[in-house]
Amino acid sequence: MTINCKGKLLDFTVPKVMGILNLTPDSFYDGGKYKNEKNILEQVDKITALGATFIDLGAQSTRPGANEVNTDEELNRLLPVLELVQRNFPETLISIDTFKAVVAKEALDRGAAMINDISAGLLDEAMLDVIAEYHVPYIMMHMRGNPKTMQQQTIYDDLLQEIIHYFSERLSVAYSKGIMDVIIDPGFGFSKTMEQNYKLLNHLDLFNVTDRPLLAGVSRKSMIYKLLGTDAHNALNGTTALNMLALQKGASILRVHDVGEAMECVKIYEQLKA
Structure with missing residues (x-):
């Protein structure tokens, strides 16, 4: 299974790692951590040196209950960092975590390689037209509502069937x-209870029916730390355990805060396949 990303044909025979770089003051784990050029460049250097294929830049927190920032604020947070990273790491494949078409377009004009949209185009109907215009890879995630309301929308008649149907419809439009x-990203933590998140992960292989690469984003999320009675800062061990399960269930990309540990998971997984 392959995708074309900035002229490079990426083969997912070996799973890839996407390193997270949040540019928000209120993200659940590392909000406000990367405030100046030195910190940002050091983190990008670390992420790339450890072996991540992608860096995911996000300037709008999507944690449960997060307030939406206006477009100008999101652009003001995002574009200077995108340009900084592009200047210093021109070969890096940068993903932009946004559900706004205007933000996506501005970022793609400045060299972003792909768009990561938590709403699969449902929060901004212009998004898919932007993706089609720029011919870039597109990560579409499952969510109901928006980050402010999503955890009030967790009732399903059949969780797995409804999410697969959602992707069938969104893929058809794309x-x-x-x-x-x-x-495709099944959206761990988005419009789902803890029990639903674990059911989804345990049956992640069902989404291979879409014949698209699968992204698993469980890194330090509440499905881990609430179950273990701890917090996001102490959820690395649980994250690593779930990343390995996600790989065994068919994940092609691990989206993580901790790139080194995720790369070790991939290496061990590949040895198990040998």
Whole structure:
């Protein structure tokens, strides 16, 4: 399974790692941590040196209950950092975590490689047209509502069937616009209870029916630390355990805060396959 990203054909025979770089003051784990050029460049250097294929830049917190920031604020947070990273690490594949078409377009104009949209185009109907115009890979995630309301929308008749149907519909719309390089993210922690998150992970292999690369984003989330009676800062061990399970269930990309540990998971997983 492959996608075309900035002229590079990426093969997911060996899973990839996406390192998270949050530019928000209120993200659940590392909000406000990267405030100046030195800190940002050191973190990007670390992420790339450890072996991540992608860096995911986000300037709008999507944690449960997060307030939406206006477009100007999101751009003001994002674009200077994007330009900084592009100047210093021109070969890095940068993903932009946004659900706003205007933000996506501005970022793609400045060299971003792909768009990571928590709403699969449902929060901004112009998003898919932007993706089609720029011919970039697109990560579409499952969510109901928005970050402010999503945890009030966790009642399903059949969790797995409804999420698969959601992706079937969203992929159909994307394909109709000529968007073929799509990655799907089942949305751990978005519009789901703890029990639903674990059911979803345990049956992640069902999403191989979409014939698209799967992204698993469980890093330090509440499904881990609430179960273990701890907090996000002490959830690395649980994250590593779930990352390995996600790989065994067919994940092609691990989206993580801790790149080194995720790369070790991939290395061990590959040895188990040998």
